[in-house]
Amino acid sequence: MPPKRQVRVGNQWMRAREAQRALEEAFRVAQAEESAHGPQQSFLRKYVFSVDHKWIGIQYGITALVFLMLGFSMMLLMRYQLAWPGQPFHPWIAKFLGQANAPGGVMLPEFYNQLGAMHGTVMVFLAIVPLAVGAFGNYVVPLQIGAPDMAFPKLNMMSYWVYLPGGLLMLSSFLMPGGAANSGWTSYPPLSIIATDGQTVWILGMVLLITSSLLGSINFIVTIFQLRAKGLSFMRMPFFVWAQLITAFLLLLAFPPLEAAAVLQLMDRVAGTSFFMPSGLVVSGTPLTNAGGGNPLLWQHLFWFLAHPEVYVLILPGMGIISEVIANNTRKPLWGYKSLVGAGVFLGFMSFVVWAHHMFLTGMGTAISAFFQTTTMIISIPSVVILTALILSLWGASIRFTVPMMFALAFLPMFGIGGLTGLPLGLAAADIHLHDTYYVIGHFHYVVAPGTIFAMFAGIYYWFPKATGRQLNEFWGKVHFWGSLIAINGVFAPMFLQGLAGVSRRLYDGGAQYAHAKPILHTNVFMSVSAFILLAFQLPFIINFFYSMFKGRRVVSNVWDATTLEWAATTSPPLGHGNFAVAPVVYRGPYEYSVPGHPTDFFPQNEPEDATPPAPATHGGMLPAGAVAQKES
């Protein structure tokens, strides 16, 4: 029986404080060794134009989190206006927004439209995808497959350095005459063609972002196909790697049509073509002079051909993270790994043939609608399979309620709500009533916010010790979790009620001038207050994030007693650019937890059958890979 307030490090019990000191010391030694023998790199090569997938992942992560906060702030401005239409902002905010956008501190409708379009664009293309794919994919995938780096490190660097200018360009459009893009994140023509110049900048920004994800997706697929460690067959890959692989294929094949569409829209705007402009348009009483003959629906088809797979780009990496966290914290194999993989691949295929369910109200005809509502119902099956497998994985487990696990557990019902509320939207008859209402907003925000973003948080809390060697504070993590969970439901749940009551989205005053919206309008205040509470509960996370990066509790390499390669075969944080001192060999599947007869409750992928844990070597001066530090109560 171990004494109280002691921790186990390797096979030894020691006092928590001593263990910390020992770990710090071990890390210092390892670091000194690395800097003495490792390659000497210039500051620029190491931190700015790095070709190391780990550092690029961190670059992506920090940048995407900043964009996430920016997108959130735009939403807060909008929510203020929705709850209290016409009320002036606090003078400081009013001053920041400027007289052109908010004269007298009251937001102009034009500015509201800019915020709406940019909130969507920033969140989808600059925050979530770069965080899910650029950050987690980049950092974790090569480690999990036992690769020294991505297949094309220079290309990887370029992906980031195309993404960042694309994002900055997108933001700079606020400085254009007439402000940023204001035709919604979907940029439907003809409105987007006659919109102010911010739209042109939006298109150019999109072209850069598309290029970035194209380079990234090629890199991911080649890396996963070519650089898997010896013994790591496809059915031994962690589900996270599968999720990233499917995501990369979606990005690779779905983004180019949007690139084509962006080029066509650019031509319509700057060269006077009429790809999306029908004949005989009259704008503000003046007939347009362009040749006409174009088709606005063509844009919608091209846009949604990307944007529906994009929905799965947003959710699949999240599901991957959740799978890792659940397997690790239930201490047993995932239920139905094969079904998960099969469902994921099927989901990827199907996501290419559902796009027009966004267009039921365009009058494309009942036959086409029937086809797309059928495919939409079919695609819900693999999503249900994945969610069911994850829920069943909890059955009979003695769950460790760590912070990442709490986010993962919350993900399940939250994504469930998001997914199930999508079914009425996929049926043409129900969609007639719900289309373009707040119900839609509620639906996809449940998928992306308490769904994907919670998965991202789970990933951050889970892999933070991998990236920094330190753990985020548990208490403040739990504060962050509970506050966020409650507040985020306060923001999005009333949207279903508003939408069912027929309140349209994209209304500057939140529906104040519509009689049918009156009975439900009071929920606007509740939602906005919840949004501000949600902001307040992000503060512990932000402070915890930066504090723990430098001062957090130092932990052993495999802090969660995990089985996958990123923990098992390398130190935390991995030192230098090589990832693995010796190329790892994989002997078994990814989730061999609680294997009967095995001395510990986890059996790392790279541990030979007959070896007695903890396995030696491959850790460059750090404590053994199998070492554990656990608080004993």
Added chain:
Amino acid sequence: MDAHAHAADDHHEIEIPYTVHPRPDTGVYNGKLGIWLFLASEVMLFGALFSTLILLRTSAPVWLHGWQVLNVPLATLNTFILIGSSVTVVLAWANLRLGNLKKGKIFLLLTLLCGLGFMVIKSIEYGTKFSHHLYPSTNNFYATYYVMTGLHGLHVLGGMVVFAYLLLTADKWYAEKRDQYTNRVEVTGLYWHFVDLVWIFLFPILYLL
């Protein structure tokens, strides 16, 4: 592509497996898989443009016929030039594989010149159209014509830049890393075939139908 080159100079960095030689179970080296994936995305890009053309054309009350308004003889000549360049690029690769650097370089140069010839003829076509005040904004026939041939032209230009780079670095690379250099020519050749193939579709659809 040149990730490895620089990584190697950069004070002995890490070694990425299968950069040059194929991985046994997948049968390809990294660059080759990469270029096939890139081409898959290009199929989607041009696929979207071809779909646009079909949709606009089928819904248009009147649509110009390419053989009445575009210069078919010049485009035919261009077709043969591009097909010829696809042959020369294969010959370049084959000669480099066989160890014949000099011949390989000649065929690379010929490929580059074919690309140049294609672009010159294309710009003559464009120039004539502009001089007749026929712009992308004239109608949707010209809009699709300019956008699709223009985007294809950019791809030709991109290929030419790579061929020029390959020619300039040929001696050094061939001496130091022959397999890797030959792979680069192969991968660029795959891209070049694709650009050729796009034109094989563009020519009848825009000029002949």
